[in-house]
Amino acid sequence: MSAGKxxxxxxxxxxxxxxxxxxWGIGVNNKIVGLEQSADxxxxxxxxxxxxxxxxxxxxxxxxxxxANFERSTLTEITEARATVGRVNLPxxxxxxxxQLEQFEQAQSRLGGALSRLLVVAEKYPDLKATTNFRDLQxxxxxxxxxxxxxxxxxNEVVRDYNTAIRRFPxxxxxxxxxxxxxxxxxxxxxxxxxxxVNFDFSRQGATAPAPAK
Numbered sequence: 375m376s377a378g379k380x381x382x383x384x385x386x387x388x389x390x391x392x393x394x395x396x397x398w399g400i401g402v403n404n405k406i407v408g409l410e411q412s413a414d415x416x417x418x419x420x421x422x423x424x425x426x427x428x429x430x431x432x433x434x435x436x437x438x439x440x441x442a443n444f445e446r447s448t449l450t451e452i453t454e455a456r457a458t459v460g461r462v463n464l465p466x467x468x469x470x471x472x473x474q475l476e477q478f479e480q481a482q483s484r485l486g487g488a489l490s491r492l493l494v495v496a497e498k499y500p501d502l503k504a505t506t507n508f509r510d511l512q513x514x515x516x517x518x519x520x521x522x523x524x525x526x527x528x529x530n531e532v533v534r535d536y537n538t539a540i541r542r543f544p545x546x547x548x549x550x551x552x553x554x555x556x557x558x559x560x561x562x563x564x565x566x567x568x569x570x571x572v573n574f575d576f577s578r579q580g581a582t583a584p585a586p587a588k
Contacts, residue, residue, distance in 0.1 A: 402548045409536040410468075413557050416529045417468035423521045424459075424482055430518065431456045431489070434511050438492065441502040448495050452488040459485050468533060468557045475558040489515065526560045533557040 431452060438444050459481045469475050493512065502508055537556045540549035 399548050402545045406539055406554055409539050412532045413468040413536045416532045420525045420529050423525050427518045437508050441499045445495055448492050452492050455485040455488040470555040472558040530559050
């Protein structure tokens with residue numbers, strides 16, 4: 375076999391190998407993009423359920439404000455906590471900076487704590503608890519807390535899949551070239567797997583407790 379044919383054969387092998395390498399790189403890149411899109415979509419869902427909780431606050435505050443001598447400090451706390459949530463600026467896509475997510479979590483935890491304390495204080499007002507509007511809001515809040523726990527868990531799952539994909543070799547090479555950065559996780563806190571209990575015992579007022587939110 376002549377040197378020319380050998381060189382041509384080697385060139386052909388290199389060409390085929392280069393095509394295969396490019397095809398592999400495109401496939402890996404597309405997979406990472408898909409995982410990133412899933413993380414971003416789930417982040418949007420997390421924001422939606424948190425916003426749903428924030429949207430319940432004005433109606434809840436207005437409802438309990440009508441109760442005689444209801445603690446003003448409790449209402450002030452929950453109003454300020456909601457305002458703090460609104461001041462936390464986060465990107466539309468799943469955040470890569472853990473500090474950003476930590477600030478978001480802290481603000482949301484403050485609002486969640488304020489809501490829990492407001493509902494505990496409401497225990498002192500049987501007439502308030504017996505109103506249909508308050509009970510409806512309580513059920514909506516319970517359902518929202520459940521959704522928050524579920525969506526946070528799903529977010530961590532899709533972020534885990536994405537982060538794993540961009541760190542595995544050799545896909546990590548493509549991720550580095552494409553500028554794919556790891557996403558931040560929601561931190562696990564003691565009792566985070568159990569949504570706050572916001573049910574009241576209405577039996578003492580002769581009423582039936584509302585069914586859980588669907």
